[in-house]
Amino acid sequence: MASRFLNCCCIFPTRPTGDHDTPARTDKNEVAIDNRSMPYCVGRWLPSDQAILDRWLQKQIKEVDGKAQPEPLNPVVQSFKDAIESSAELTMFFNEMFTETPTTKRSQTSQSEVRNYHHMLQLMNNILLQAPEYNPDGPSVVVSMYAILYKQAGTTGGYAAFLNTTVNFHLKKILNTWAKFLMSPSSCYVLTTDGWLSNQCIEKMGGNFEEQFVCDPSKPHYGFTSWDDFFTRQARPNARPIAHPDDDKVIVNACESAPLRVERNASKHGKFWIKGQPYNLKFMLANEPLADRFVGGTVYQGFLDIYYYHRWHSPVNGKIVKAYVQDGTYYSEPLIKDHFDQGYLAEVQTRAIIAIEADNPYIGLMCFVAIGMVEVSSCDITVTEGQWVKKGQQLGMFHFGGSTHCLIFRPGVELKFDFHGGKPGPTATKVLVNSKLATVPE
Missing domain, CATH: 2.70.70 (Glucose Permease (Domain IIA))
Incomplete structure (x- = not known):
């Protein structure tokens, strides 16, 4: 039976669709858009295949739920929790989004579902010390925080919550804290020859990696000092020539x-x-x-x-x-x-x-x-x-x-x-x- 894909018109999966392609549509005054189901979201930031997302989420939930005692929340995550629980409006939104969250036949147990906002915060807390891992067997889950939240974001409660100024203030603090880890040498553990620097992955980046980008394959992690250093890699001077540099037309x-x-x-x-x-x-x-x-x-x-x-x-x-x-x-x-x-x-x-x-x-x-x-x-x-x-x-x-x-x-x-x-x-x-x-x- 064909896998059911999520409708991903950008990097986000949203509500599930059927197994058939959606016809291309043309909007007035714009170029035709070919909006068909694909095995990954546009940009390949998150798989569209629900089964891949379920397996990734199951792994995260197992790590969190398998601990004898819940890990203390990072101060920025605790601050977010306090903000939710000190506001009747936010408490309503974050409870409602989980009530509204759709389930599928493959992911209706606690082993593959985020159960409530307390569980969501524990999972977000767990991600703060993880870098995105390359998946050689299929699409990788790169936007890890969103992979925890995407079902809730597609609900009316999630729509209201994630437009809220207070919520976005605290999310920014959480993401800035995660950014410090992704800019640190500790995040280099995913930059390996069986990970983001594997031959398979390098081919997806266009091949000839050392000729395209400033790096040193003789050094650990090709000389990159962090996950972010790898992702903001610099192109070599002649790798991206400027078309008609002297022609202002x-x-x-x-x-x-x-x-x-x-x-x-x-x-x-x-x-x-x-x-x-x-x-x-x-x-x-x-x-x-x-x-x-x-x-x-x-x-x-x-x-x-x-x-x-x-x-x-x-x-x-x-x-x-x-x-x-x-x-x-x-x-x-x-x-x-x-x-x-x-x-x-x-x-x-x-x-x-x-x-x-x-x-x-x-x-x-x-x-x-x-x-x-x-x-x-x-x-x-x-x-x-x-x-x-x-x-x-x-x-x-x-x-x-x-x-x-x-x-x-x-x-x-x-x-x-x-x-x-x-x-x-x-x-x-x-x-x-x-x-x-x-x-x-x-």
């Missing part, structure tokens, strides 16, 4: 990413919570007044695979006008079946917003938006306002993995996109960073 790919979506005539107030969500420029750009300058313009979105290079580069020559990180949610999902999550997340997730005044006056002001997802929400900007950048120069990076990004152009800017033989959608193939993405007229 050519716009290059800002991230190593696969094309996902193009929307023309973008709206300032699009209803991003509905099915077939248009982009909402006001929220994408965090209520910045400059959003008005892009109304009616074009939004391009691409997504990053777990195995891709995770640093951002400038798509044009120009001056940095704005550069800041907007805090957002971490585990919020809209309550829409068959929804296209990446558009929603572009408005509510933690994101880096970088506005660039291109040297080419025809392009003029444009925006790059790096969008973090779930625990992959640490957006690190490495340029400053007022700085002039060359096409292909580093702008920043995602920590602990990757996510998705958007380029936003003013109305009237004619763009001829080059998807290198592919077409946008969740099954698209990657376009290397610094490769030609689009051209504008003379």
Whole structure:
């Protein structure tokens, strides 16, 4: 019998679907999206196969439940627990989400289900000293915290809880604590030749690893000092050549990413919570007044695979006008079946917003938006306002993995996109960073 896949339109599985493919759909003013069931979520951050997720969760639950006494909670997790229990609203949300959580025939026992929010906190506490492990036998579970929460996030109680400001404040503290571990040498235990540095995994990263990236195979862990050091690995100078560096008509790919979506005539107030969500420029750009300058313009979105290079580069020559990180949610999902999550997340997730005044006056002001997802929400900007950048120069990076990004152009800017033989959608193939993405007229 075929495995039942979860409907993963981005990195998140949501509510279960049937075993049949969903036909491709075309939204008005945008490129067709081929939204079919796949054996992993877009970007391969989390398996879509429920059985793989169940086995991973069973292992975590066994570790937590097998202890004679529950481990004391890390202070940041304890603080989160205190916040839940000191608020009638949050107590209701966190109890309701477990009441509403659907079960499947394969995962309806306590051995493979998170039972309540107390159990959830113990599991989160356990993850704080773990790095994501590579699974040679199938899709890896990389967003470990989300793998504990994904069923609850898809409920009405979870939707309310994970939009709550207090909840996101405490989640940020928990994720920052985990980040310290992922930046420490203790996280290197997964960087082995039968793990993330195995031949099998290196092939998924494009092969010729030492020729592509700054590393030293003669050293332990190829010279990487932590899980995060591996995931923010630097490309060697000639590994990602800049397309037409002296031609200001050519716009290059800002991230190593696969094309996902193009929307023309973008709206300032699009209803991003509905099915077939248009982009909402006001929220994408965090209520910045400059959003008005892009109304009616074009939004391009691409997504990053777990195995891709995770640093951002400038798509044009120009001056940095704005550069800041907007805090957002971490585990919020809209309550829409068959929804296209990446558009929603572009408005509510933690994101880096970088506005660039291109040297080419025809392009003029444009925006790059790096969008973090779930625990992959640490957006690190490495340029400053007022700085002039060359096409292909580093702008920043995602920590602990990757996510998705958007380029936003003013109305009237004619763009001829080059998807290198592919077409946008969740099954698209990657376009290397610094490769030609689009051209504008003379």
